[in-house]
Amino acid sequence: MGATPVTIVTGFLGAGKTTLIGRLLRDPRYANTAVIVNEFGEIALDHDLIAAGDETLLQLSTGCLCCAVRSDLVATLLDLAARRATGEIAFDRVVIETSGLADPAPVLHALMTDQALGETFAIAAVVTLVDALLGAETLAAHPEAARQLAFADRIVVTKTDLAPQAPALAAIAAHNTLAPISEGLPDPTLLFAPGRNDTVPDTLARHTDGISVCLIRRTEPLPALALTLLLETLAEQCGANLLRVKGLFDVAEVPGRPAVIHAVQHVIAPVTFLPEWPSDDHTSRAVVIGVGIPPHFPARLLDAICSEVRDEMARPS
């Protein structure tokens, strides 16, 4: 059995997460989905509202997922896997609903850094909900909502029956120009499918509302050492301002097999190599998403590092 996909559903207070999870649990297309609901408070209201009465619906109500119950989350996932192994429960995917104030980064860190999860679970996507009614105002007023949106691999606009989408879409475009947007309950194949690694736009760099989206695109293969130094230096110099790095790189030492790069703030996922390029575009490309990162910094840094590494490689030993 391959790694079980885990999707993190986030969104600000009132964005419609609980409604979405409730619909998801009643939708036959989402059968065999384990759901972990994080509630911030002593009364497990969301759990009652979802009312699925299912063994694979679990609640974490001891605190906010991003700051207090990270170890609980890992323990819950391991417990789910153990119970599945004994035949007590069955599931083939997991949804984690964060509390409305949660920062997705610590949740991702908890999943990425616990070795016990490595063989069993894979993070499929961060799905962020934005409601059509209040989403634009929420994004303007609450930095937590903006961070949730910046981390999104996919965006779902909710409450479109109550208000037109246009203001929310405009607000979304100011924070995340890369994630595909859908309305209502997406098809499971979208929610749990691995993100596409080749969706890097051609525009040089974009500055949006406080969130920077910086692009790197290079036609020459890169020395592996340059890629390592780039990621280390981005993490060190950008610090907490770095939110996400994702990309495909043509590594000189591994021709024809692009390296897949993912980082969430300073935590870098082990590099994997695809068997082949996913399209005819064989250029190295990446997006660096952060807060206040100068738009050309990642590309300038890579050029400087590559230049030095190539000099060293050309130097007679």
Added chain:
Amino acid sequence: MITDAELRNLLTDCLKLWDVPGRVTAEAEGLLITAGDATCLVRPGPSPTRWFLTAAARTRPVPSVPALLSAVRRALGVPSGIRARVGAGASLA
């Protein structure tokens, strides 16, 4: 070897990134970084040293651009950055 102009752009980006008001100017002896009361001078060195950084009347060799950025950061009194960590848990699709 990167050019002075390229290094100047990179260092200017770093000042913005670190939220340090300052500037980088090209002087005869190298690139001068000025931020408040702090100044430091960067000039190329012979391989394998690559760079010399002079700050607070002390000159030290620096072997690479990543090391240079860390050294300039320290010289300007910017708190240390975050060390990268490789995650060994759930993979990211």
